[in-house]
Amino acid sequence: MVTIKELPREEYLLKGHAACAGCGPAVSLRLLFKALGNKVILVVPACCTTVIQGPYPYTSSAVPLQNILFESTGAAASGIVAALRQRKLEEITVVGWAGDGGTADIGIQALSGAAERGTNFIYVCYDNEAYGNTGMQRSGATPYGAWTTTTPTGKGERKKDMPLIMAAHRIPYVATACTSYPLDFITKLQKAKTIVGTKYIHLLAPCPTGWRYDTSKTIEVGRLAVQTGVWALYEIENGKFKLNSPSDRLIDKSKRKPLKEYFSLQGRFRGLSETNVEKIQKQIDDDMENYGKLASNCVPDQAIYGRA
Amino acid sequence: MFYFLTGRVVAVIKEIRIHGRGGQGSVTAAEVLAHAAFFEGKCVQAFPYFGAERRGAPVKAFARISDEPLLVHSQIYAPDYVIVLDPYIYKVVDVTEGLKKDGVIVFNTTKKPEELGLKNWRVATVDATGIALELNLIVAGQPLVSTSILGGFAKATEQVKLESVLKAVRETWSGAAGEKNSRATELAYERLTKWWNGAAL
Amino acid sequence: MEQVIIDTANHIAGHAARAARVKVVAAYPITPQTTIVEKIADFVESGEMDAEYIRVESEHSAMVACIGAAATGVRTFTATSAHGLALMHETLHWASGSRLPIVMAVVNRAMGAPWSIWPDLADSLSQRDTGWIQFYCADSQEVFDTIIQAYKLCEDEKVFLPAMVCLEGFILSHTYSPAKIPDQEKIDAYLPPYRCGWALDVDHPYSHANLVSPEWYMEFRYMIQEAMNNAKQIIPQIDKEYGKLFGLQHGGLIEKYKCEDAELILLTMGTIGSEAKLTVDKMRREGQKVGSARIRVYRPFPAEEIVKLAENSQMLATIDRHISFGMEGFLASETKAALFNRADRPPLAGFIAGLGGRDVTAETIEKIAKKSLKYATDGKVENDPIWVDLKE
Amino acid sequence: MIKEPKKRKDLPLTPLSCPTVGSMGKTGSWRTFRPEVDYSKCTKCTLCWIDCPDAAITRREDDSPEIDYDYCKGCGICANECPTKAIRMKREED
Numbered sequence: 004m005v006t007i008k009e010l011p012r013e014e015y016l017l018k019g020h021a022a023c024a025g026c027g028p029a030v031s032l033r034l035l036f037k038a039l040g041n042k043v044i045l046v047v048p049a050c051c052t053t054v055i056q057g058p059y060p061y062t063s064s065a066v067p068l069q070n071i072l073f074e075s076t077g078a079a080a081s082g083i084v085a086a087l088r089q090r091k092l093e094e095i096t097v098v099g100w101a102g103d104g105g106t107a108d109i110g111i112q113a114l115s116g117a118a119e120r121g122t123n124f125i126y127v128c129y130d131n132e133a134y135g136n137t138g139m140q141r142s143g144a145t146p147y148g149a150w151t152t153t154t155p156t157g158k159g160e161r162k163k164d165m166p167l168i169m170a171a172h173r174i175p176y177v178a179t180a181c182t183s184y185p186l187d188f189i190t191k192l193q194k195a196k197t198i199v200g201t202k203y204i205h206l207l208a209p210c211p212t213g214w215r216y217d218t219s220k221t222i223e224v225g226r227l228a229v230q231t232g233v234w235a236l237y238e239i240e241n242g243k244f245k246l247n248s249p250s251d252r253l254i255d256k257s258k259r260k261p262l263k264e265y266f267s268l269q270g271r272f273r274g275l276s277e278t279n280v281e282k283i284q285k286q287i288d289d290d291m292e293n294y295g296k297l298a299s300n301c302v303p304d305q306a307i308y309g310r311a
Numbered sequence: 312m313f314y315f316l317t318g319r320v321v322a323v324i325k326e327i328r329i330h331g332r333g334g335q336g337s338v339t340a341a342e343v344l345a346h347a348a349f350f351e352g353k354c355v356q357a358f359p360y361f362g363a364e365r366r367g368a369p370v371k372a373f374a375r376i377s378d379e380p381l382l383v384h385s386q387i388y389a390p391d392y393v394i395v396l397d398p399y400i401y402k403v404v405d406v407t408e409g410l411k412k413d414g415v416i417v418f419n420t421t422k423k424p425e426e427l428g429l430k431n432w433r434v435a436t437v438d439a440t441g442i443a444l445e446l447n448l449i450v451a452g453q454p455l456v457s458t459s460i461l462g463g464f465a466k467a468t469e470q471v472k473l474e475s476v477l478k479a480v481r482e483t484w485s486g487a488a489g490e491k492n493s494r495a496t497e498l499a500y501e502r503l504t505k506w507w508n509g510a511a512l
Numbered sequence: 513m514e515q516v517i518i519d520t521a522n523h524i525a526g527h528a529a530r531a532a533r534v535k536v537v538a539a540y541p542i543t544p545q546t547t548i549v550e551k552i553a554d555f556v557e558s559g560e561m562d563a564e565y566i567r568v569e570s571e572h573s574a575m576v577a578c579i580g581a582a583a584t585g586v587r588t589f590t591a592t593s594a595h596g597l598a599l600m601h602e603t604l605h606w607a608s609g610s611r612l613p614i615v616m617a618v619v620n621r622a623m624g625a626p627w628s629i630w631p632d633l634a635d636s637l638s639q640r641d642t643g644w645i646q647f648y649c650a651d652s653q654e655v656f657d658t659i660i661q662a663y664k665l666c667e668d669e670k671v672f673l674p675a676m677v678c679l680e681g682f683i684l685s686h687t688y689s690p691a692k693i694p695d696q697e698k699i700d701a702y703l704p705p706y707r708c709g710w711a712l713d714v715d716h717p718y719s720h721a722n723l724v725s726p727e728w729y730m731e732f733r734y735m736i737q738e739a740m741n742n743a744k745q746i747i748p749q750i751d752k753e754y755g756k757l758f759g760l761q762h763g764g765l766i767e768k769y770k771c772e773d774a775e776l777i778l779l780t781m782g783t784i785g786s787e788a789k790l791t792v793d794k795m796r797r798e799g800q801k802v803g804s805a806r807i808r809v810y811r812p813f814p815a816e817e818i819v820k821l822a823e824n825s826q827m828l829a830t831i832d833r834h835i836s837f838g839m840e841g842f843l844a845s846e847t848k849a850a851l852f853n854r855a856d857r858p859p860l861a862g863f864i865a866g867l868g869g870r871d872v873t874a875e876t877i878e879k880i881a882k883k884s885l886k887y888a889t890d891g892k893v894e895n896d897p898i899w900v901d902l903k904e
Numbered sequence: 905m906i907k908e909p910k911k912r913k914d915l916p917l918t919p920l921s922c923p924t925v926g927s928m929g930k931t932g933s934w935r936t937f938r939p940e941v942d943y944s945k946c947t948k949c950t951l952c953w954i955d956c957p958d959a960a961i962t963r964r965e966d967d968s969p970e971i972d973y974d975y976c977k978g979c980g981i982c983a984n985e986c987p988t989k990a991i992r993m994k995r996e997e998d
Contacts, residue, residue: 019926025979057927078573082580116569219980367934
């Protein structure tokens with residue numbers, strides 16, 4: 004695992020951008036450049052980053068960036084990858100950088116198409132669990148029970164499980180990550196860069212404006228998401244499921260922090276009923292148990308989705 | 312702005328620009344102000360500056376108050392009044408841009424006009440932030456000034472009565488928040504200082 | 513070297529993409545376009561075409577893949593029909609707004625509901641506002657030549673806009689007929705590789721298509737209009753130059769047939785324009801001075817040429833293979849618009865014919881011409897569109 | 905590429921934006937609180953540097969943090985994450 008001080012000092016998300024104070028996705032995009040450098044072409048659909056980069060004639064992105072239609076990240080990436088190959092410019096990394104709405108909802112078709120075609124690019128979904136750029140409306144990736152402007156009494160459905168959906172495409176690499184675990188995210192990006200084909204990383208990126216917490220708590224909230232088991236860090240490499248630290252130790256329920264610690268920091272969970280908290284706790288316990296099973300008895304041919 | 316149709320002054324429209332930061336309630340201030348004038352039988356409009364509003368970033372909101380129905384939909388370039396919600400924003404934004412010569416600026420600050428570089432403007436000041444802190448009127452970590460300052464506006468410009476503002480405040484906030492906001496609005500009305508003599512515009 | 517092949521217009525379109533040395537094709541199958549993309553797949557797999565064929569999962573993604581590739585500096589091609597084109601609508605705006613010289617074959621097909629796989633021009637005409645140049649072809653040779661000319665045009669730095677090359681489904685797309693495939697070296701000399709000075713490039717990192725505020729958006733839209741006007745001047749030059757090089761010409765903006773002394777001019781598009789020549793010849797043999805003007809380029813709309821055409825004619829008749837519900841055919845509307853400020857404008861009768869693949873024969877066109885001449889002599893023209901061969 | 909277009913002729917064919925520090929201007933004006941570093945307590949762990957959303961903290965040669973107040977939005981993540989509480993948030997006075 005790389006250490007922080009080994010990370011390059013160069014910044015390719017230039018300061019003075021338009022992200023809200025305390026923006027998790029903005030930290031994450033910086034981390035992406037720490038991992039991949041600047042021989043990167045970024046493909047960005049309609050999402051917070053569309054505005055974060057600033058209006059013409061300026062941009063805060065120091066790498067070439069293709070702004071594209073909301074549902075088209077996968078398709079645009081396919082075109083760019085094909086063109087680079089035709090122009091024999093092979094060492095450029097094409098990265099799709101999209102929000103949860105642009106990934107799990109409107110953009111899933113283009114992403115699935117690109118994955119099914121084995122398009123050689125890294126797709127990072129920075130997940131702030133709602134349509135952030137338009138003011139926190141509910142998305143498919145909004146968690147059960149969470150407030151958004153279109154679910155004032157809490158979302159009625161569970162979070163769409165994008166990582167496992169992508170694993171079912173039998174792509175060579177799927178991983179989850181979190182802004183609050185920068186080295187884990189960076190390591191996964193660097194591993195993805197060495198793999199040919201479609202690589203999918205689902206990154207939990209806390210959002211103060213949308214999750215209703217104080218802007219200073221972004222990294223703390225992300226950490227709690229993992230420490231309470233709400234969000235598990237894992238990798239599925241060629242179908243082989245592996246839990247990453249600290250999630251590997253949190254299969255044991257006693258090692259997890261109480262769920263309330265995570266909820267209490269965030270205004271979006273303030274209206275959560277006791278029964279809903281229990282219901283979510285049950286969901287987490289089942290998921291972690293399932294991840295434990297996947298990790299332990301996982302020989303390549305028994306992986307839940309990744310049979311070679 | 313005076314709306315001239317066929318050479319005759321048709322309607323006297325009072326135009327107000329509100330300066331604040333994303334998350335401070337500039338748009339709410341415009342809406343509550345319009346609501347207050349509506350209670351007095353006026354034709355009203357309130358609208359934000361349409362752009363990506365980011366928490367903390369300078370934003371503008373606008374209101375129009377008129378005797379006749381409002382047909383205009385374009386932006387406000389020469390306001391009669393300016394309301395400044397944020398005490399420091401004048402360092403990065405020219406709050407007097409386009410303001411009419413004898414227009415009035417209602418400023419949430421503890422400073423005097425000369426300290427704000429506004430010596431030759433008609434300025435009224437009130438420490439709305441202080442009032443909010445006094446009453447523990449805090450929302451998402453920010454002192455709420457967007458409605459209380461309208462109390463100051465009522466006194467400084469006499470464009471709306473205090474009771475109309477209070478009525479509009481309670482329309483916007485119910486229960487305890489409504490009470491606290493109304494109290495803050497009354498205090499802002501009482502504590503407003505007009506730094507020029509002579510009547511309002 | 514040069515060869516004459518006999519094939520369907522769709523396959524000939526595939527040949528054109530190959531001859532244009534397209535580097536990335538992204539396409540999704542839809543009747544009646546399918547045999548274009550199948551032909552291209554053969555060329556790519558056989559190595560006859562050094563290109564990348566992205567088998568995308570939808571037409572929406574087909575156009576966006578072309579946008580991504582063109583923005584990365586390679587020549588791109590795609591093809592679609594009817595609902596595929598409609599699904600692309602949003603992406604068409606994005607391509608023209610990005611000023612990318614993508615060329616697309618549109619195999620015209622009627623729009624549903626209900627399903628119809630047969631040709632009319634409703635699909636491409638309803639995309640006339642998307643900033644795409646639109647060519648309409650009357651035969652396979654023109655399909656081949658127009659695709660090559662389209663790249664020459666679109667990659668001209670005074671244009672830099674995408675273009676549709678439209679051909680009617682089945683009556684053209686699936687019709688087997690001869691076409692000359694010029695010598696490849698001569699095409700390569702005529703059409704040098706595509707260069708884009710502002711392509712996505714890690715050494716010159718620009719962001720493409722950022723948010724543009726009210727301060728500049730209108731200027732960028734005006735520049736697209738300027739490019740369209742430039743195209744209106746350049747298209748005839750390209751057609752003439754292509755004619756000199758390859759001995760093949762198609763009329764520039766409007767293919768005029770015996771219009772010089774025509775009392776009645778039939779304004780047509782696509783294959784109807786070809787068959788109209790038979791009607792013109794027959795009626796001239798019967799002493800009636802009729803001419804046919806086939807609008808080859810619909811966007812940019814050749815308004816000035818139409819005004820010139822109308823100067824010495826007494827009557828105009830437009831034949832629209834399309835209806836804009838609640839009004840009339842676009843060709844009728846826009847021809848009237850072009851002539852509106854002309855005091856000496858002739859009367860115009862607007863006809864709707866051939867929707868959903870209904871056949872439009874030379875006889876049908878003759879009925880149209882005769883009806884128009886009667887309007888001229890009576891001095892009274894129907895304002896509403898006249899539906900030809902409409903069942904009671 | 906002209907970075908500050910004044911006239912139409914300055915414009916590229918399609919909006920191409922140039923990488924710029926401060927694409928939204930000096931965002932330092934957005935904050936109401938500012939982080940202040942007590943270097944005596946700083947252990948140069950660089951956590952503040954890695955967690956800053958705005959790259960407003962640069963890592964000096966000795967790995968100690970330097971805050972660029974022109975662009976720091978005062979979110980307070982650095983103060984919250986600093987293991988030795990070497991960074992304190994202070995209310996922005998005039």
